[in-house]
Amino acid sequence: MTWDEFLWFAIPAMICWISAGALVYKCKKTFIVEGLMIAGIAIFATFIIGLWIGQERPPLRTIGETRLWYSFFLATVGYFTYKHWKYKWLLSFSSLVACVFVCVNIFKPEIHSTNLMPALQSYWFVPHVTVYILSYAMLGAATIAAIIQLVNLKKDRLDDNLYKLMDNVVYIGFGFLILGMLMGAVWAKEAWGHYWSWDPKETWAFITSAGYLVYIHMRLQKYHVKFVLWMLPIAFVLLMITWIGVNYLPAAQNSIHVYSN
Amino acid sequence: MWQFPWRYKESIAFVAGFVFIGFMLQITVGKFDFYLLQAPVNLILGGAVIAFLILLSFARKSAFYQWISGVPLSVTLIATLLVLGLIMGLTPQFARLDPHDKDIFTVLGFRQVTSSWPFVLIYFLTLISLGSLIVRRLVAFRKQDYAFYFNHIGLWILLFAAGLGAADIKRYVMHVREGEVEWRVYSENKDVLELPVAIQLNDFEMEEYPPKLTIIDRESGESQPKNKPDYFQIDEKRPNGTLDKWDIRLEEYIHQAVRNSDSTYQAVPMPGSSPAAKVSARNKQTGEMRKGWVCGGNMAQLYMTLPLDSQYCIVMTQPEPKRFLSDIDVFMEDGSEQHAVLEVNKPLRIGSWTIYQYGYDNQAGRMSTYSSMELVYDPWLYPVYAGIILLSVGSICLLWSGNKKRKAEDDLG
Ligand code: HEM
Numbered sequence: 001m002t003w004d005e006f007l008w009f010a011i012p013a014m015i016c017w018i019s020a021g022a023l024v025y026k027c028k029k030t031f032i033v034e035g036l037m038i039a040g041i042a043i044f045a046t047f048i049i050g051l052w053i054g055q056e057r058p059p060l061r062t063i064g065e066t067r068l069w070y071s072f073f074l075a076t077v078g079y080f081t082y083k084h085w086k087y088k089w090l091l092s093f094s095s096l097v098a099c100v101f102v103c104v105n106i107f108k109p110e111i112h113s114t115n116l117m118p119a120l121q122s123y124w125f126v127p128h129v130t131v132y133i134l135s136y137a138m139l140g141a142a143t144i145a146a147i148i149q150l151v152n153l154k155k156d157r158l159d160d161n162l163y164k165l166m167d168n169v170v171y172i173g174f175g176f177l178i179l180g181m182l183m184g185a186v187w188a189k190e191a192w193g194h195y196w197s198w199d200p201k202e203t204w205a206f207i208t209s210a211g212y213l214v215y216i217h218m219r220l221q222k223y224h225v226k227f228v229l230w231m232l233p234i235a236f237v238l239l240m241i242t243w244i245g246v247n248y249l250p251a252a253q254n255s256i257h258v259y260s261n
Numbered sequence: 262m263w264q265f266p267w268r269y270k271e272s273i274a275f276v277a278g279f280v281f282i283g284f285m286l287q288i289t290v291g292k293f294d295f296y297l298l299q300a301p302v303n304l305i306l307g308g309a310v311i312a313f314l315i316l317l318s319f320a321r322k323s324a325f326y327q328w329i330s331g332v333p334l335s336v337t338l339i340a341t342l343l344v345l346g347l348i349m350g351l352t353p354q355f356a357r358l359d360p361h362d363k364d365i366f367t368v369l370g371f372r373q374v375t376s377s378w379p380f381v382l383i384y385f386l387t388l389i390s391l392g393s394l395i396v397r398r399l400v401a402f403r404k405q406d407y408a409f410y411f412n413h414i415g416l417w418i419l420l421f422a423a424g425l426g427a428a429d430i431k432r433y434v435m436h437v438r439e440g441e442v443e444w445r446v447y448s449e450n451k452d453v454l455e456l457p458v459a460i461q462l463n464d465f466e467m468e469e470y471p472p473k474l475t476i477i478d479r480e481s482g483e484s485q486p487k488n489k490p491d492y493f494q495i496d497e498k499r500p501n502g503t504l505d506k507w508d509i510r511l512e513e514y515i516h517q518a519v520r521n522s523d524s525t526y527q528a529v530p531m532p533g534s535s536p537a538a539k540v541s542a543r544n545k546q547t548g549e550m551r552k553g554w555v556c557g558g559n560m561a562q563l564y565m566t567l568p569l570d571s572q573y574c575i576v577m578t579q580p581e582p583k584r585f586l587s588d589i590d591v592f593m594e595d596g597s598e599q600h601a602v603l604e605v606n607k608p609l610r611i612g613s614w615t616i617y618q619y620g621y622d623n624q625a626g627r628m629s630t631y632s633s634m635e636l637v638y639d640p641w642l643y644p645v646y647a648g649i650i651l652l653s654v655g656s657i658c659l660l661w662s663g664n665k666k667r668k669a670e671d672d673l674g
Pocket of ligand 1: 178213216217220330331332334335336338339387390391394398406409412413416
């Protein structure tokens with residue numbers, strides 16, 4: 001199989017995922033939703049395996065190929081987390097983001113730009129990046145919940161269920177964040193000789209996790225309710241700087257993480 | 262204030278005091294010198310920390326212990342590390358500084374935060390606070406708290422080993438010629454040293470990606486169009502493309518080519534060969550056609566361009582490395598010997614040493630006659646990895662159980 005057959009798998013997979021993501025709110029029969037989700041994942045996996053066999057190497061080299069894995073992991077992890085936690089928005093959200101990556105591969109393939117520099121050619125690349133994307137998605141959702149809760153606080157009507165959801169999503173998101181960081185550390189040891197060199201991106205990842213740790217630990221006690229709620233939007237801003245902003249900081253001119261040309 | 266139970270006010274005052282002492286030390290004695298911690302000092306200090314935590318645990322019923330192992334101090338310490346991190350993330354950090362630089366940021370240690378006294382002191386306090394918490398919770402062990410133990414013990418071991426171990430890490434670069442044995446290395450200060458490790462380079466090999474084509478102005482050498490140059494990535498599966506005002510077609514590509522006497526190319530796999538492509542170009546406006554060989558050249562061969570008109574020509578860029586590897590034999594002082602093929606992302610670990618493929622002669626590329634290796638010595642690596650493994654199990658627990666249990670014993674209102 002080659003990229004020429006991609007559309008034949010991408011479109012059915014997307015139809016499955018999007019309809020699962022939409023039906024989850026309407027349809028009482030959960031097996032339909034789950035069946036669609038699994039079918040989409042299976043179709044997509046078939047393409048990845050086919051490509052693997054067709055190219056006689058694991059499809060991990062090009063940017064387009066790594067995007068295949070994002071879509072696959074987002075759908076899979078989204079499905080399992082949904083099954084475990086029963087948050088419907090989580091299923092729709094991961095389906096949607098998975099489809100965005102599929103569409104990028106359709107419209108802007110870059111499937112032939114194989115020039116991945118040797119340091120990036122590692123089996124840590126895909127899980128490291130994918131886990132971060134998942135964590136960003138979760139922590140983004142927690143931020144929205146925190147803002148809603150801040151409005152509730154103003155009206156003096158704190159929502160206990162919303163608190164529960166927020167804490168859960170932060171714990172899950174933070175779990176992914178730490179996993180991503182640790183994978184990055186092990187990878188850095190393999191590729192650059194040290195597991196933590198305070199490279200600007202690493203420094204900002206540290207700042208971000210400190211922000212979420214403040215939230216997690218302050219939530220264990222009842223004090224300073226407003227400050228604690230504000231911690232989530234603040235930490236999310238730090239996270240955005242880590243993800244996107246670092247490239248523009250003067251402190252990051254020589255970062256190994258700025259893969260610019 | 263200062264009435265037990267202590268909460269945020271006291272914690273902030275306490276931590277601020279330490280930060281203040283840190284800055285005073287920074288200004289008077291200069292940065293914290295990690296080499297003071299070199300073995301065996303770090304082992305003794307580590308032992309002292311553990312002994313101190315055990316001794317302190319006898320006072321664990323006291324209000325002081327509750328505070329030092331409690332949430333307000335922890336949060337204050339984490340927040341302080343966050344602020345120090347922000348300083349680090351916003352001020353460019355330097356490995357070496359001019360000793361005469363009297364800039365205020367330099368004097369306060371902002372340009373080398375990780376070896377500044379405030380950072381070192383707060384790091385140390387965090388180790389004590391987190392350690393006392395772990396002791397308290399281990400004494401009152403409950404197996405349903407497994408996630409707590411994995412996270413906090415993992416992090417503590419990681420902080421302990423990474424912090425104390427930082428003094429013992431050594432990095433050297435060794436350049437070995439093909440067919441020769443080498444044991445001399447360059448240290449980070451560019452001193453030449455002899456190591457108890459010798460490396461023989463049997464073979465250095467390199468694979469390259471197919472290069473790109475671009476149009477340059479023959480006078481200035483600039484790629485065209487000037488502001489946003491076009492590059493055509495050579496790929497035999499996609500022979501057609503455009504460069505500036507020309508449609509390009511790749512007629513033939515030879516990855517390892519050697520020039521014939523009539524200026525054509527043929528495939529000869531040998532170190533001195535270079536990629537070459539037969540290209541035809543058609544001007545989109547005038548329909549003019551050009552056809553010929555283009556070659557990037559290297560130390561052994563001249564380059565070849567395809568002239569389009571008096572001003573512009575098509576050239577080939579230097580190929581980018583895809584993989585490079587060194588076939589080596591490593592000899593240790595104790596007589597042991599190991600054979601390995603080093604590659605980026607595939608280092609060799611022998612005891613506390615890790616040996617990396619580091620570089621090669623960039624000018625010569627595939628014809629490089631030597632390979633550079635980096636040798637990193639880190640005797641604390643295994644404890645660090647133990648911490649990483651425990652912490653990752655802890656993260657997976659967080660993923661799985663989320664925030665399910667709500668503690669009855671905590672004062673969450
Ligand atoms: C990866 C890092 C960390 C994670 C994921 C984490 C997570 C947690 C969680 C989930 C709890 C509540 C669980 C329970 O009480 O059983 C907790 C409690 C706590 N953590 Fe952490 N934590 C981390 C780092 C730290 C650090 C660095 C400190 C101290 C400097 C700290 C101090 C505390 C304290 C004082 C408690 C309250 C427990 C008690 O008083 O019994 N944690 N942490």
